[in-house]
Amino acid sequence: MKKRILIISQNFPPEIGSAANRMKGICQCLDEVADVTVWTTEPHYPYKQLYQQTDFLECAPEGITIKRIKTKSIRFEKNILRRFLLYVEVLFRFIKLILTESETYDVVFVTSPPLSVPFIGLLAKRKFKAEFVVDIRDLWPETLSAIKGIFPKILRALGYLIEKRIYHQADKLIVNSEGFISYIQGIVGDSKKIHFLPNGLTDSELVQVPVSRVSDKITIVYTGNMGIAQDIESLFHLAKNFQSAKNVQFLLIGYGKYYAEIQQEIKNLGLKNVIIKPPESRQKVWKRLRSADIAYIGLKEHAIFKTVVPGKLIDYMGASLPIIGVTSGYSKQIIEKAEAGLVFNKNEQQEINKELSKLINNQELRRYYGENGNNFARRHFNWQTNKKLLYKIIFEED
Template sequence: MKRVLIISQHFYPEIGSHANRIKNLFILLKKENFDVTIFTSEPSYPNKNIYKKHNFWDEEVLNCEKDNIKRISIRNRKYSSSIFNRLFYYVEIAFKTILLILQDKKRYDYIFVTSPPIFTGFVGLFAKYRYKTKLILDIRDLWPESLKGVGVFNYTFILYFFGILEKILYKKSDKIVINSLGFQNYIQKKAGIANSKMIFIPNGSLPEELVPIKENEINRKKIIYAGNLGLAQNTELIHQLAPLLDKENIQLTIIGYGVKKSQLINSIQGYKNVTVINPMTKKECFKIIAEHDLGLVTLKDSEVFKTVLPGKVVDYLTCGIPIVGIVDGYAKSVIDENGVGTALHTDDPVQILSHIKQLLNDDELRLKMAHNGQQLILNHFNWKKNITKLVEYMN
């Protein structure tokens, strides 16, 4: 039986696409007869208090995995919009994980490390040499490019230095897993990496997670935003859309978390059409998403964000609701080419509202998009199918 060590900052029972990705990876590799261990931090995102509730610990198969899940405690658990505070937070996690690696007596056939943050990537590189084994680098986002994209970190020398570190990681890895095809050309140009060194495993869902489409309950005039309200998401656009939706009597539900949440909620809570729901488990979230007509996705208009596919796109497809995406690049092509919604490269709220109304007034089209979305999950964003690429490599 081959042994795999996963190194990840986030993991079950945390919410968000990062933790969900690693949870699926852990469970599915074990089902494929790998001996899997994970080094991770105690659940704290978006805040540690929510994990005191028993309902977040809803995967019995993982609750029994006491020996193979090693967690480090972090002193600074508060997520901050300050980039420097975040950097210190990342460094603390990296340092403590390295200590865990030094104390560990096991041997592994593969190290699987997920980045960003890039510091976790370098912990994986340290582990590669410590255990004298192969390193699989999982890239979920381009970093430090995404730092530039959010527009709050403009220290050229530090970004240049991080860019060098990023290139080293790409070159020293034995295999690179990417969760977006938009990353392929960037990594190729950045470090001269051949396509054969990369495996495309997108964020996805399990077939059993698909929510049945209720064809007799369409056109409730309800739109939802579910997910991170952070520096990369265009929360200002949601703020501008809220009063327009209110005038049209279109309900807006937000299930959100992240550093921009408080600011956004304070700016729109006066509108009677807005409902804000606190973070919940993925299963609970899917039930609520499925009760809406449309799912909203917003990203800042930056070159780096043209390469990503936000996790909430996959969530909306799984729940059988069409997408209104204020996105460009790879995400736009996925939405448009597969007929699962409408993708707009604009920051004009009036124009966005027009497309929302268009979709809300066409029940037949929305139903077709809903079915297209779930078929897309089964064909391309299916964890059970996509994990075989990684299994084949490791075998």
């Protein structure tokens, strides 16, 4: 008899972003061997109005029971208080769902951030007497250390208490970055195993893209969140240095706390070679990645950002794009291990310009890094392969 698995996630398709994409992959894998039910919100990330567009009405997995709660919050990405209020609203609406649920489940699988969702999972674990599995995609509340202000400090202190309880109460812990393991081990000790399950791509996304087209312009692309972690300033330095190169353009597609400020800064700096576009569906972004030439990734210099592996990095590698990066820590290790591109510190601007110029002018070099990245993604970021890891985590005893 198949196990019954309840998955609780604040983010789920048709939402965009690596959180929703990860949950889609996990659900599709588990649905092959179990009865899966998903509790989630109506699409709202990065903002609700986005999902009034037909481009974003695709891709909730078929064959899975999905229960969605409505939220009143409309725009929250710029304001941490509004985001907190959204988390509280989701918390109470999910609690109501738990209290009225008549079904039973063998496994409760929750994903964080936010920490309110694993807290709901604790209640579900007790009601359904189920195994409690916590998937950790970010070290929230530790990430709040990168935000100044009294309110973030208060949230951080409260978050540490909730985080500690959740991790200790979890029957199994999963991370999407090996960079998180030592931090979590410091909380739970050596007695609890921490499982690594990276984000993944589908077979169709992992089809290698040959670098053979002839184009009038070389496109350097950046996709995704433009928030506190991302180093867009270094991309601006590159754009300024290549303004006179008529065959080079920078394409930014995304959303986030600083999207409007970045849009205005492009105008203020007079960067005619930079195009910025609002969020697009994953399908459309993937087409843009496949037609681009080089991908940029940048993370600010803060200890917490050294532990993450951004979803965009995996997408870039899957799309066979050579990477130019301003980052450190775990994401740098992956790029260098895969030989998928070039990584620098923020203060190495002259060296970055020099190496980017080589990439722009050398198609074979772009092909070399792009193929390496794609091959690495096939081995390590492939749902068809990694679902075996998922099954082992869920269905076997630690």
